[in-house]
Amino acid sequence: MKAISTATPLICSLVLVGGCASPFHASFDAAKYDKMSCVELNVAMGEVAKEMSATAITRGKVAKTKIPDWLWGARRVASTVAARQSAKIEQLRQQEAAIAAVRRSRC
Numbered sequence: 001m002k003a004i005s006t007a008t009p010l011i012c013s014l015v016l017v018g019g020c021a022s023p024f025h026a027s028f029d030a031a032k033y034d035k036m037s038c039v040e041l042n043v044a045m046g047e048v049a050k051e052m053s054a055t056a057i058t059r060g061k062v063a064k065t066k067i068p069d070w071l072w073g074a075r076r077v078a079s080t081v082a083a084r085q086s087a088k089i090e091q092l093r094q095q096e097a098a099i100a101a102v103r104r105s106r107c
Contacts (some may be wrong), residue, residue: 030098038107045099052092059085 033041062081065073 030040030102033099033102036102038103041099041103045096045103048092048096048099052089052096055085055088055092059089 012086033044043045059082062078062085067078
């Protein structure tokens with residue numbers, strides 16, 4: 001019973017993170033960066049970098065989690081969560097590139 005009690009929080013956290021990590025939940029509008037001041041662009045760049053870092057840390061934790069073989073479907077859930085996190089990081093990189101382009105041209 002000890003193995004079940006320790007595996008339950010892992011599965012619950014993977015499911016919750018997987019549900020919240022959908023790469024399609026947020027998109028960005030590159031045109032809104034044209035209206036921002038240099039200070040606002042710097043703040044936006046920092047926020048994107050912070051979110052990217054947090055997402056990468058979460059992806060790393062999921063990837064390094066030791067999942068027992070008897071826990072059916074858990075590896076698939078973990079790989080799905082990691083894939084969604086990777087997609088989110090890629091979206092954040094695109095957003096960062098858009099901010100950097102506007103910042104280079106104006107600031």
